[in-house]
Amino acid sequence: MKTWLFLLFAFLIPAFVFAQKNVIPASQIPALNLKLPEGSKQDKRFLSTVAAASLLETEVGDPNVSISEVEVYMLPPTPQSGFDAEVLVGELEKSGFEILPTEDDRIAWLVKGQTAYLIYFSMDKAETNFYLGKSNTVPKPTQSQQVQQGVPTSPQPTVPAYIPPLPPSRSSTSPSVNQQAPAPNPPASSLSPAQNPSSNSSLPKTPVAPFTGFQFTTSNFDDGWISSIQSDWVLAQKGETKVYLFFVLPYRSENFSGTGVMDRDFYWDNHVAPTFNTTTKAYQDGGEFVSSMQPKYVEGWGLDPQTGQRRFLGMYLTVSPNAAMLTVASTVDENSMRQIFPKASDRWTSDLVAMSRYNKFAIGPNDLNGTWQSGGSQMTQWYDSFTGAYAGATIASSSATFFFTGPTYSSIHNGATGAVGAMNTFQQEYKGNSTISNWTITLTNRYLGKTQQFDAHFQAVKGGRLLYLNNGAGEEYLLVKIR
Incomplete structure:
Protein backbone atom coordinates (compact mmCIF):
# COMPACT_ATOMS: atom_id res chain seq x y z
CA MET A 1 0.00 0.00 0.00
CA LYS A 2 1.26 3.39 -0.85
CA THR A 3 2.22 5.69 1.94
CA TRP A 4 1.22 9.28 1.66
CA LEU A 5 3.68 11.82 2.92
CA PHE A 6 2.32 15.01 4.38
CA LEU A 7 4.10 17.97 2.82
CA LEU A 8 5.63 20.12 5.50
CA PHE A 9 3.97 23.31 4.44
CA ALA A 10 0.38 24.48 4.68
CA PHE A 11 -1.19 27.63 3.45
CA LEU A 12 -2.85 29.47 6.31
CA ILE A 13 -5.29 32.33 5.99
CA PRO A 14 -5.73 34.28 9.24
CA ALA A 15 -9.04 33.52 10.90
CA PHE A 16 -10.11 37.13 10.99
CA VAL A 17 -9.62 37.95 7.30
CA PHE A 18 -12.88 38.52 5.50
CA ALA A 19 -14.17 36.11 2.89
CA GLN A 20 -12.94 36.56 -0.64
CA LYS A 21 -16.29 38.07 -1.62
CA ASN A 22 -15.05 41.33 -0.07
CA VAL A 23 -12.40 41.59 -2.81
CA ILE A 24 -14.48 42.46 -5.86
CA PRO A 25 -13.83 43.45 -9.49
CA ALA A 26 -13.70 47.21 -10.05
CA SER A 27 -13.91 49.10 -13.33
CA GLN A 28 -13.75 52.64 -11.96
CA ILE A 29 -13.35 54.81 -8.87
CA PRO A 30 -16.59 56.84 -8.74
CA ALA A 31 -15.25 59.44 -6.29
CA LEU A 32 -12.52 60.41 -8.78
CA ASN A 33 -14.44 59.66 -11.97
CA LEU A 34 -11.43 57.49 -12.81
CA LYS A 35 -11.65 54.49 -15.13
CA LEU A 36 -9.50 51.54 -14.05
CA PRO A 37 -7.77 49.01 -16.31
CA GLU A 38 -9.34 45.62 -16.86
CA GLY A 39 -8.60 43.17 -14.05
CA SER A 40 -8.63 45.77 -11.26
CA LYS A 41 -10.14 44.88 -7.89
CA GLN A 42 -11.38 46.74 -4.83
CA ASP A 43 -10.49 45.36 -1.40
CA LYS A 44 -13.36 46.11 0.97
CA ARG A 45 -12.06 44.07 3.90
CA PHE A 46 -12.20 46.08 7.10
CA LEU A 47 -8.63 45.42 8.18
CA SER A 48 -7.27 46.30 4.75
CA THR A 49 -8.99 49.69 4.77
CA VAL A 50 -7.91 50.34 8.36
CA ALA A 51 -4.29 49.60 7.48
CA ALA A 52 -4.52 51.79 4.36
CA ALA A 53 -5.97 54.59 6.47
CA SER A 54 -3.03 54.24 8.85
CA LEU A 55 -0.58 54.62 5.97
CA LEU A 56 -2.34 57.73 4.64
CA GLU A 57 -2.60 59.29 8.09
CA THR A 58 1.17 59.11 8.51
CA GLU A 59 1.40 61.77 5.80
CA VAL A 60 -0.99 64.13 7.61
CA GLY A 61 0.86 66.12 10.25
CA ASP A 62 -2.02 68.44 11.12
CA PRO A 63 -4.20 67.15 14.01
CA ASN A 64 -7.13 69.10 12.57
CA VAL A 65 -7.03 67.08 9.34
CA SER A 66 -8.71 63.68 9.33
CA ILE A 67 -8.99 61.06 6.60
CA SER A 68 -12.18 59.05 6.09
CA GLU A 69 -14.00 56.99 3.44
CA VAL A 70 -10.79 55.11 2.65
CA GLU A 71 -10.85 52.86 -0.42
CA VAL A 72 -8.28 50.23 -1.45
CA TYR A 73 -7.73 49.15 -5.06
CA MET A 74 -5.38 46.61 -6.62
CA LEU A 75 -4.56 47.11 -10.30
CA PRO A 76 -2.75 44.76 -12.70
CA PRO A 77 1.00 45.48 -12.98
CA THR A 78 1.93 48.38 -15.24
CA PRO A 79 3.59 46.25 -17.98
CA GLN A 80 0.31 44.37 -18.33
CA SER A 81 -2.19 47.21 -17.96
CA GLY A 82 -0.25 50.18 -19.34
CA PHE A 83 -1.66 52.21 -16.44
CA ASP A 84 1.27 54.20 -15.08
CA ALA A 85 1.72 57.50 -13.24
CA GLU A 86 1.60 59.53 -16.45
CA VAL A 87 -1.74 58.00 -17.41
CA LEU A 88 -3.06 58.61 -13.89
CA VAL A 89 -2.06 62.27 -13.96
CA GLY A 90 -3.73 62.78 -17.31
CA GLU A 91 -6.99 61.15 -16.25
CA LEU A 92 -7.16 63.06 -12.96
CA GLU A 93 -6.52 66.38 -14.68
CA LYS A 94 -9.28 65.57 -17.19
CA SER A 95 -11.61 65.12 -14.22
CA GLY A 96 -10.69 68.59 -12.96
CA PHE A 97 -8.43 67.71 -10.03
CA GLU A 98 -5.48 69.83 -8.99
CA ILE A 99 -2.58 67.59 -7.94
CA LEU A 100 -0.42 68.64 -4.98
CA PRO A 101 2.65 66.41 -4.43
CA THR A 102 4.12 65.55 -1.03
CA GLU A 103 7.62 64.63 0.12
CA ASP A 104 6.79 60.97 -0.59
CA ASP A 105 6.48 60.74 -4.36
CA ARG A 106 3.88 57.97 -4.07
CA ILE A 107 1.48 60.17 -2.09
CA ALA A 108 -0.34 63.27 -3.34
CA TRP A 109 -3.31 65.50 -2.59
CA LEU A 110 -6.15 65.82 -5.11
CA VAL A 111 -8.19 69.01 -4.84
CA LYS A 112 -11.33 70.04 -6.71
CA GLY A 113 -13.17 73.03 -5.29
CA GLN A 114 -13.82 72.32 -1.61
CA THR A 115 -13.23 68.57 -1.95
CA ALA A 116 -9.86 66.98 -1.25
CA TYR A 117 -8.52 63.42 -1.33
CA LEU A 118 -5.18 61.99 -0.23
CA ILE A 119 -4.00 59.20 -2.54
CA TYR A 120 -1.25 56.58 -2.52
CA PHE A 121 -0.09 55.11 -5.86
CA SER A 122 2.68 52.51 -6.05
CA MET A 123 3.67 50.57 -9.16
CA ASP A 124 5.12 47.29 -7.95
CA LYS A 125 6.25 44.21 -9.83
CA ALA A 126 3.27 42.03 -8.93
CA GLU A 127 0.55 44.70 -8.95
CA THR A 128 -0.17 48.40 -8.65
CA ASN A 129 -1.64 49.56 -5.35
CA PHE A 130 -3.97 52.56 -5.20
CA TYR A 131 -5.45 53.94 -1.96
CA LEU A 132 -7.51 57.06 -1.45
CA GLY A 133 -9.13 58.76 1.51
CA LYS A 134 -11.33 61.82 1.74
CA SER A 135 -10.05 64.75 3.78
CA ASN A 136 -12.27 66.85 6.04
CA THR A 137 -10.55 69.99 4.78
CA VAL A 138 -8.68 71.27 1.74
CA PRO A 139 -4.91 71.34 2.37
CA LYS A 140 -3.01 74.57 1.96
CA PRO A 141 -0.38 74.27 -0.80
CA THR A 142 3.22 74.60 0.33
CA GLN A 143 5.64 76.74 -1.63
CA SER A 144 7.04 73.68 -3.40
CA GLN A 145 3.52 72.47 -4.24
CA GLN A 146 2.71 75.78 -5.86
CA VAL A 147 5.45 75.23 -8.43
CA GLN A 148 5.10 71.46 -8.84
CA GLN A 149 2.45 69.13 -10.09
CA GLY A 150 2.60 65.37 -10.11
CA VAL A 151 1.74 62.13 -8.41
CA PRO A 152 3.76 59.23 -7.07
CA THR A 153 6.00 57.81 -9.76
CA SER A 154 8.59 55.50 -8.25
CA PRO A 155 8.71 53.20 -5.24
CA GLN A 156 10.78 53.97 -2.15
CA PRO A 157 11.72 51.52 0.59
CA THR A 158 10.63 53.74 3.48
CA VAL A 159 6.98 52.61 3.50
CA PRO A 160 6.23 49.12 2.18
CA ALA A 161 3.47 49.17 -0.41
CA TYR A 162 1.44 46.13 0.57
CA ILE A 163 -1.24 46.68 3.20
CA PRO A 164 -1.64 43.47 5.17
CA PRO A 165 -4.40 42.13 7.37
CA LEU A 166 -3.86 42.06 11.09
CA PRO A 167 -1.55 39.10 11.84
CA PRO A 168 -2.48 36.24 14.18
CA SER A 169 0.41 36.88 16.58
CA ARG A 170 -1.52 39.75 18.14
CA SER A 171 -4.13 37.25 19.26
CA SER A 172 -3.61 36.12 22.82
CA THR A 173 -4.07 32.52 21.70
CA SER A 174 -2.01 32.36 18.51
CA PRO A 175 1.80 32.02 18.50
CA SER A 176 3.75 34.24 16.15
CA VAL A 177 5.38 32.91 13.01
CA ASN A 178 8.83 32.78 14.59
CA GLN A 179 7.38 30.78 17.49
CA GLN A 180 7.65 33.43 20.15
CA ALA A 181 4.85 32.29 22.41
CA PRO A 182 3.38 35.05 24.59
CA ALA A 183 2.72 34.40 28.23
CA PRO A 184 -0.83 33.34 29.14
CA ASN A 185 -3.42 36.07 29.41
CA PRO A 186 -4.34 37.19 32.91
CA PRO A 187 -7.69 35.66 33.86
CA ALA A 188 -10.74 37.79 33.26
CA SER A 189 -11.39 37.99 36.99
CA SER A 190 -8.06 39.73 37.50
CA LEU A 191 -9.11 42.76 35.49
CA SER A 192 -11.20 45.76 36.36
CA PRO A 193 -12.35 48.13 33.61
CA ALA A 194 -11.73 51.84 34.02
CA GLN A 195 -13.97 54.29 32.21
CA ASN A 196 -12.13 57.50 33.00
CA PRO A 197 -8.33 57.20 32.83
CA SER A 198 -7.79 60.79 33.93
CA SER A 199 -9.37 60.10 37.31
CA ASN A 200 -6.49 57.83 38.37
CA SER A 201 -3.17 59.55 39.00
CA SER A 202 -1.23 56.34 38.28
CA LEU A 203 -2.52 56.09 34.74
CA PRO A 204 -0.38 57.06 31.75
CA LYS A 205 -0.24 60.78 31.12
CA THR A 206 -0.52 60.32 27.36
CA PRO A 207 -3.94 61.45 26.04
CA VAL A 208 -6.17 58.54 25.14
CA ALA A 209 -7.30 58.43 21.52
CA PRO A 210 -11.05 59.05 21.09
CA PHE A 211 -12.22 55.61 19.95
CA THR A 212 -15.91 56.48 19.88
CA GLY A 213 -18.59 53.84 20.22
CA PHE A 214 -16.85 51.73 22.89
CA GLN A 215 -17.23 52.19 26.63
CA PHE A 216 -13.76 51.26 27.89
CA THR A 217 -10.40 52.57 26.72
CA THR A 218 -8.39 51.56 29.81
CA SER A 219 -7.77 48.27 31.64
CA ASN A 220 -6.34 47.88 35.16
CA PHE A 221 -4.60 44.52 35.68
CA ASP A 222 -4.13 43.07 39.15
CA ASP A 223 -0.36 42.74 38.57
CA GLY A 224 -0.09 46.54 38.47
CA TRP A 225 -0.04 47.12 34.72
CA ILE A 226 -2.45 49.67 33.25
CA SER A 227 -3.26 49.65 29.52
CA SER A 228 -4.75 52.53 27.56
CA ILE A 229 -5.55 52.94 23.88
CA GLN A 230 -3.60 55.63 22.03
CA SER A 231 -3.78 56.74 18.41
CA ASP A 232 -0.90 54.55 17.16
CA TRP A 233 -0.47 51.94 19.88
CA VAL A 234 -1.70 50.48 23.13
CA LEU A 235 0.33 51.88 26.02
CA ALA A 236 0.92 49.58 29.01
CA GLN A 237 2.40 51.28 32.07
CA LYS A 238 3.52 50.13 35.50
CA GLY A 239 5.21 52.71 37.67
CA GLU A 240 8.00 54.31 35.66
CA THR A 241 8.01 51.56 33.01
CA LYS A 242 6.12 51.95 29.74
CA VAL A 243 5.53 49.47 26.93
CA TYR A 244 4.24 50.60 23.54
CA LEU A 245 2.33 47.93 21.59
CA PHE A 246 2.34 49.43 18.10
CA PHE A 247 -0.62 48.72 15.86
CA VAL A 248 0.20 46.47 12.92
CA LEU A 249 2.54 47.87 10.26
CA PRO A 250 3.10 46.73 6.65
CA TYR A 251 5.92 44.24 6.02
CA ARG A 252 7.39 43.23 2.66
CA SER A 253 10.03 40.52 2.74
CA GLU A 254 11.50 41.59 -0.61
CA ASN A 255 12.66 44.81 1.04
CA PHE A 256 15.07 42.74 3.13
CA SER A 257 16.00 39.85 0.83
CA GLY A 258 19.33 40.48 -0.88
CA THR A 259 19.17 44.21 -0.17
CA GLY A 260 21.61 44.34 2.73
CA VAL A 261 18.91 45.88 4.92
CA MET A 262 17.84 44.00 8.05
CA ASP A 263 14.21 44.31 9.00
CA ARG A 264 14.95 45.09 12.65
CA ASP A 265 17.10 48.05 11.57
CA PHE A 266 14.45 49.24 9.12
CA TYR A 267 11.70 49.39 11.75
CA TRP A 268 13.95 50.91 14.40
CA ASP A 269 15.22 53.59 12.00
CA ASN A 270 11.83 54.41 10.46
CA HIS A 271 9.47 54.06 13.42
CA VAL A 272 11.24 53.94 16.78
CA ALA A 273 14.03 56.46 16.10
CA PRO A 274 11.77 59.32 14.93
CA THR A 275 9.13 58.65 17.60
CA PHE A 276 11.57 58.57 20.52
CA ASN A 277 14.35 60.78 19.09
CA THR A 278 16.95 58.06 19.73
CA THR A 279 20.63 58.89 20.20
CA THR A 280 22.22 55.40 20.37
CA LYS A 281 21.60 51.99 18.82
CA ALA A 282 22.85 48.57 19.93
CA TYR A 283 22.06 44.84 19.75
CA GLN A 284 22.01 41.85 22.09
CA ASP A 285 22.91 39.04 19.67
CA GLY A 286 24.76 36.85 22.16
CA GLY A 287 27.67 36.34 19.78
CA GLU A 288 25.47 35.04 16.95
CA PHE A 289 26.95 36.16 13.61
CA VAL A 290 24.40 34.55 11.25
CA SER A 291 21.89 37.31 10.57
CA SER A 292 18.93 34.98 10.14
CA MET A 293 19.56 33.57 13.63
CA GLN A 294 19.92 36.92 15.36
CA PRO A 295 16.96 38.11 17.45
CA LYS A 296 14.89 40.93 15.98
CA TYR A 297 15.83 43.11 18.91
CA VAL A 298 17.37 46.61 19.01
CA GLU A 299 18.00 48.88 21.99
CA GLY A 300 19.30 52.34 22.74
CA TRP A 301 18.74 55.67 24.46
CA GLY A 302 16.02 58.09 23.46
CA LEU A 303 13.44 60.53 24.80
CA ASP A 304 9.93 59.97 26.11
CA PRO A 305 7.64 61.42 23.40
CA GLN A 306 5.32 62.94 26.02
CA THR A 307 7.64 64.15 28.79
CA GLY A 308 10.95 64.56 26.97
CA GLN A 309 12.74 62.58 29.71
CA ARG A 310 15.77 60.48 28.75
CA ARG A 311 14.79 56.80 28.58
CA PHE A 312 16.37 53.46 27.73
CA LEU A 313 14.47 51.68 24.95
CA GLY A 314 14.22 48.07 23.81
CA MET A 315 12.37 47.12 20.61
CA TYR A 316 11.34 43.65 19.51
CA LEU A 317 9.99 43.07 15.99
CA THR A 318 7.53 40.23 15.43
CA VAL A 319 6.82 39.24 11.84
CA SER A 320 3.82 37.46 10.36
CA PRO A 321 3.15 37.15 6.63
CA ASN A 322 3.07 40.70 5.24
CA ALA A 323 2.73 42.26 8.69
CA ALA A 324 5.01 43.62 11.39
CA MET A 325 4.33 44.24 15.07
CA LEU A 326 6.61 46.39 17.21
CA THR A 327 6.83 46.16 20.98
CA VAL A 328 8.90 48.95 22.53
CA ALA A 329 9.77 49.01 26.23
CA SER A 330 10.83 52.27 27.87
CA THR A 331 12.62 52.25 31.24
CA VAL A 332 14.45 54.82 33.34
CA ASP A 333 17.85 53.21 32.67
CA GLU A 334 19.57 50.16 31.20
CA ASN A 335 19.70 48.27 34.51
CA SER A 336 15.93 48.58 34.87
CA MET A 337 15.48 47.11 31.39
CA ARG A 338 17.60 44.09 32.32
CA GLN A 339 15.74 43.55 35.61
CA ILE A 340 12.18 44.04 34.36
CA PHE A 341 12.65 42.29 31.00
CA PRO A 342 15.52 39.80 31.50
CA LYS A 343 14.58 37.95 28.29
CA ALA A 344 13.88 41.02 26.18
CA SER A 345 16.21 39.87 23.39
CA ASP A 346 15.43 36.15 23.61
CA ARG A 347 14.71 34.83 20.13
CA TRP A 348 12.06 32.35 21.29
CA THR A 349 10.55 33.64 24.55
CA SER A 350 11.03 37.39 24.57
CA ASP A 351 9.50 39.21 27.52
CA LEU A 352 8.55 42.03 25.17
CA VAL A 353 6.55 39.84 22.79
CA ALA A 354 4.66 38.47 25.79
CA MET A 355 3.46 41.99 26.61
CA SER A 356 0.89 41.71 23.80
CA ARG A 357 -1.40 40.11 26.41
CA TYR A 358 -2.09 43.59 27.77
CA ASN A 359 -3.94 44.57 24.60
CA LYS A 360 -7.13 43.51 26.31
CA PHE A 361 -10.16 45.67 27.07
CA ALA A 362 -13.54 45.14 28.69
CA ILE A 363 -16.86 45.07 26.87
CA GLY A 364 -19.66 47.49 27.66
CA PRO A 365 -23.35 46.48 27.53
CA ASN A 366 -23.95 48.41 24.30
CA ASP A 367 -20.62 47.75 22.58
CA LEU A 368 -21.69 44.70 20.59
CA ASN A 369 -24.81 45.93 18.79
Missing part, protein backbone atom coordinates in the same frame (compact mmCIF):
# COMPACT_ATOMS: atom_id res chain seq x y z
CA GLY A 370 -24.27 45.15 15.11
CA THR A 371 -22.74 42.42 12.96
CA TRP A 372 -19.40 40.75 13.77
CA GLN A 373 -17.69 38.34 11.39
CA SER A 374 -14.71 36.01 11.07
CA GLY A 375 -13.63 33.45 8.51
CA GLY A 376 -10.64 31.49 7.32
CA SER A 377 -9.36 28.34 5.66
CA GLN A 378 -6.46 25.90 5.68
CA MET A 379 -5.23 23.77 2.79
CA THR A 380 -2.87 20.79 2.86
CA GLN A 381 -1.21 19.36 -0.26
CA TRP A 382 -0.29 15.67 -0.42
CA TYR A 383 2.46 13.84 -2.37
CA ASP A 384 3.29 10.18 -2.90
CA SER A 385 6.33 9.31 -0.76
CA PHE A 386 7.62 6.83 -3.39
CA THR A 387 7.04 8.60 -6.69
CA GLY A 388 6.81 12.21 -5.54
CA ALA A 389 3.67 12.59 -7.64
CA TYR A 390 1.09 15.12 -6.54
CA ALA A 391 -1.77 13.34 -4.78
CA GLY A 392 -4.31 16.11 -4.39
CA ALA A 393 -5.24 18.51 -1.64
CA THR A 394 -7.62 18.70 1.28
CA ILE A 395 -9.08 21.92 2.58
CA ALA A 396 -11.01 23.06 5.63
CA SER A 397 -12.71 26.44 5.75
CA SER A 398 -15.19 28.06 8.07
CA SER A 399 -16.88 31.36 8.78
CA ALA A 400 -18.96 32.72 11.62
CA THR A 401 -21.22 35.75 11.76
CA PHE A 402 -22.75 37.03 15.00
CA PHE A 403 -25.64 39.51 15.10
CA PHE A 404 -26.19 41.31 18.42
CA THR A 405 -29.29 43.42 19.06
CA GLY A 406 -29.87 44.48 22.65
CA PRO A 407 -30.48 41.36 24.78
CA THR A 408 -30.81 39.01 21.79
CA TYR A 409 -28.39 37.47 19.34
CA SER A 410 -28.22 35.17 16.34
CA SER A 411 -25.24 33.48 14.72
CA ILE A 412 -24.62 31.64 11.46
CA HIS A 413 -21.75 29.17 11.09
CA ASN A 414 -20.70 27.87 7.67
CA GLY A 415 -17.94 25.48 6.73
CA ALA A 416 -16.54 23.06 4.18
CA THR A 417 -14.07 20.19 4.55
CA GLY A 418 -12.67 17.42 2.40
CA ALA A 419 -10.74 16.85 -0.79
CA VAL A 420 -10.75 19.58 -3.40
CA GLY A 421 -13.56 18.72 -5.82
CA ALA A 422 -15.47 16.64 -3.27
CA MET A 423 -16.20 19.00 -0.42
CA ASN A 424 -18.64 18.42 2.43
CA THR A 425 -20.39 21.57 3.59
CA PHE A 426 -22.41 22.53 6.65
CA GLN A 427 -24.41 25.45 8.00
CA GLN A 428 -25.69 25.91 11.53
CA GLU A 429 -27.78 28.78 12.85
CA TYR A 430 -28.53 29.73 16.45
CA LYS A 431 -30.88 32.31 17.96
CA GLY A 432 -31.36 33.23 21.59
CA ASN A 433 -30.66 35.70 24.36
CA SER A 434 -27.32 37.25 25.23
CA THR A 435 -26.06 38.47 28.58
CA ILE A 436 -23.01 40.71 28.36
CA SER A 437 -20.66 41.47 31.23
CA ASN A 438 -17.25 43.10 31.09
CA TRP A 439 -15.32 39.88 30.46
CA THR A 440 -17.93 37.25 29.54
CA ILE A 441 -20.82 36.78 27.14
CA THR A 442 -23.52 34.20 27.89
CA LEU A 443 -25.54 32.91 24.93
CA THR A 444 -28.64 30.72 25.22
CA ASN A 445 -29.98 28.10 22.80
CA ARG A 446 -26.62 27.02 21.41
CA TYR A 447 -25.83 23.45 20.30
CA LEU A 448 -28.54 21.04 21.51
CA GLY A 449 -30.30 23.99 23.11
CA LYS A 450 -27.59 24.48 25.73
CA THR A 451 -26.46 27.77 27.24
CA GLN A 452 -22.78 28.60 26.74
CA GLN A 453 -20.54 31.14 28.41
CA PHE A 454 -17.69 32.70 26.42
CA ASP A 455 -14.66 34.46 27.79
CA ALA A 456 -14.73 37.75 25.91
CA HIS A 457 -12.65 40.87 25.46
CA PHE A 458 -11.69 43.47 22.89
CA GLN A 459 -8.29 43.81 21.23
CA ALA A 460 -7.53 47.30 19.96
CA VAL A 461 -6.51 47.85 16.33
CA LYS A 462 -5.99 51.04 14.38
CA GLY A 463 -9.37 52.75 14.29
CA GLY A 464 -11.42 50.01 15.95
CA ARG A 465 -11.64 46.77 17.90
CA LEU A 466 -11.53 43.02 17.39
CA LEU A 467 -13.85 40.85 19.50
CA TYR A 468 -12.32 37.70 20.99
CA LEU A 469 -14.63 34.87 22.13
CA ASN A 470 -13.69 31.48 23.61
CA ASN A 471 -16.08 29.05 25.30
CA GLY A 472 -13.29 26.67 26.38
CA ALA A 473 -14.93 23.82 24.47
CA GLY A 474 -13.50 24.28 20.99
CA GLU A 475 -15.30 27.42 19.85
CA GLU A 476 -12.86 30.29 19.50
CA TYR A 477 -13.43 33.38 17.38
CA LEU A 478 -11.66 36.62 16.54
CA LEU A 479 -14.32 38.83 14.99
CA VAL A 480 -14.38 42.22 13.32
CA LYS A 481 -17.42 44.48 13.18
CA ILE A 482 -18.66 44.89 9.61
CA ARG A 483 -21.77 46.98 10.30
